[in-house]
Amino acid sequence: GENVEQHPSTLSVQEGDSAVIKCTYSDSASNYFPWYKQELGKGPQLIIDIRSNVGEKKDQRIAVTLNKTAKHFSLHITETQPEDSAVYFCAASRDSFQKLVFGTGTRLLVSP
Amino acid sequence: KAGVTQTPRYLIKTRGQQVTLSCSPISGHRSVSWYQQTPGQGLQFLFEYFSETQRNKGNFPGRFSGRQFSNSRSEMNVSTLELGDSALYLCATSRGGTSETQYFGPGTRLLVL
Numbered sequence: 001g002e003n004v005e006q007h008p009s010t011l012s013v014q015e016g017d018s019a020v021i022k023c024t025y026s027d028s029a030s031n032y033f034p035w036y037k038q039e040l041g042k043g044p045q046l047i048i049d050i051r052s053n054v055g056e057k058k059d060q061r062i063a064v065t066l067n068k069t070a071k072h073f074s075l076h077i078t079e080t081q082p083e084d085s086a087v088y089f090c091a092a093s094r095d096s097f098q099k100l101v102f103g104t105g106t107r108l109l110v111s112p
Numbered sequence: 113k114a115g116v117t118q119t120p121r122y123l124i125k126t127r128g129q130q131v132t133l134s135c136s137p138i139s140g141h142r143s144v145s146w147y148q149q150t151p152g153q154g155l156q157f158l159f160e161y162f163s164e165t166q167r168n169k170g171n172f173p174g175r176f177s178g179r180q181f182s183n184s185r186s187e188m189n190v191s192t193l194e195l196g197d198s199a200l201y202l203c204a205t206s207r208g209g210t211s212e213t214q215y216f217g218p219g220t221r222l223l224v225l
Contacts, residue, residue, distance in 0.1 A: 031211065035214070041217055043116075043216035043217050043219050044155075044202070044216045046213055049213060051211060091155075093211065098160045098168060098212070098214065099145070099157045099160060099168050099170070100163075100204075102155040102156075103154075
């Protein structure tokens with residue numbers, strides 16, 4: 001069935017460094033790839049998403065890249081800040097479906 | 113614009129009981145999806161409702177059911193609760209079109225004793 005693998009499970013960086021989280025999906029029909037940030041006690045919050053007709057998308061310090069041939073996509077956070085500390089989830093879904101298949105999450109810790 | 117609201121926020125039940133959770137979507141959103149989040153299994157899709165009809169369903173037993181009302185509010189019900197049903201239950205809403213962005217509520221934390 002559909003599966004999304006996410007690495008690493010934990011990531012510790014110093015403030016100002018860059019952070020990269022990688023995901024691989026199994027369903028070749030997937031064409032929508034959102035990234036969510038979840039803080040303690042809260043629901044996931046969308047931070048950026050990309051559709052399969054686009055290879056890269058950037059929003060200030062956050063960027064996502066997609067390689068459809070290899071079936072993987074990555075989240076890049078530059079100039080990390082302590083408030084970026086949270087659990088990040090990647091997800092994938094197919095056209096016309098609202099079902100998101102999530103990765104297992106990456107706990108990002110940004111130290112001052 | 114108000115976000116997704118879920119009630120109640122916390123629940124404690126005992127095995128064998130049933131529970132009903134509620135989700136009110138963002139204004140204009142007609143699709144409501146439900147997810148279960150646990151430390152062991154992560155975020156798993158339960159089902160999705162659009163215009164009062166279930167459009168998609170995950171791999172959960174029939175004890176998990178849902179419905180959607182004409183105002184797009186949705187409820188999910190879990191009957192004959194088991195210890196393993198303890199989880200954070202999240203709903204996500206969208207306008208319902210192709211690959212629409214989904215917005216999550218804060219979740220209902222259910223503890224089954």
